Amino acid sequence: MRAPKKVLACVDQSDYATHVADYATWAAKHLSAPVELLHVIDRHQEVASGIDRSGSLEMDAQEHLLERFSAEEGEKNRAVREEGRLFLNALKAGCAERSSTPVDTRQRYGQLLTTLKDQESSVAMYVLGRRGESASRTRRDLGRHVEAICRQIRRPILTVTDDFRAPRSLLVAFDGGRMTRRGVKLIAERSSLKDLPVHVIMSGRRGQDSARHLEWAESTLKNKGFSVDASFIPGDPEQVVTRAIEEREADLLIMGAYSHSPWRSLLMGSRTNDLLRASQVATITLHD
Secondary structure, three states: OOOOOEEEEEOOOOOOHHHHHHHHHHHHHHHOOOEEEEEEEOHHHOOOOOOOOOOOOOHHHHHHHHHHHHHHHHHHHHHHHHHHHHHHHHHHHHHHHHOOOOEEEEEEEOOHHHHHHHOHHHEEEEEEEOOOHHHHHHOOOOOOOHHHHHHHOOOOEEEEOOOOOOOOOEEEEOOOOHHHHHHHHHHHOOHHHOOOOEEEEEEEOOOOOHHHHHHHHHHHHHOOOOOEEEEEEEEOHHHHHHHHHHHOOOOEEEEEOOOOOHHHHHHHOOHHHHHHHHOOOEEEEEOO
């Protein structure tokens, strides 16, 4: 029998780790899936010891220093792995105290994006902090991996911001396209979410099909027993959605992500990035 797809929580040793783990267990409960806490040790971020390997030393001295360097590197790697193991074990223990969801751990050396893509076929949803350890150090508003992951991973991705708060109201930034229709279906298929009101918001410029798209979203959810408020609000999507989140007290945003190429985003900016920066709630991004 095929194992159920998992919720993969990407954690580093930042303030976001506990929030990511808690949101992962919440998502796993509604997806009937286990959780895996993944800690990736990026080799490129490790700082090499300050040994002169320029080749200017005599052969015997150079060989001695290389042996010493290898020993020190091995010791450092063991220390990093042990620190990561203790970190994951503590995080797993915290999850067990707050949830009955099965939780496993995994630690890997390598590049985060490559590691995530390698597991994509076994993942139902990814969860990560919107700002990680590196962004906390550099004060960036988005972690350096967020856009790359959201562009290249095809599974739903839940990015989180602050302390965990179990969602009590959902908001779908809806445009009638395939990605946001997928978001409506994702909610409609989860009977465990029926107690949460769902707000479906279209914004921007009203088109001739806007009413039809909204009617589809509303009927899809109502037919599954959800309480739905579907409306078109003209205006800039970023401003409309962030205001709607506040006015409707939504705790979880569902939206499509990165429908344009990286080159266009570089030249004209990315609406996805704008919303991720502006939104102060957990967000599920969906992808073609």
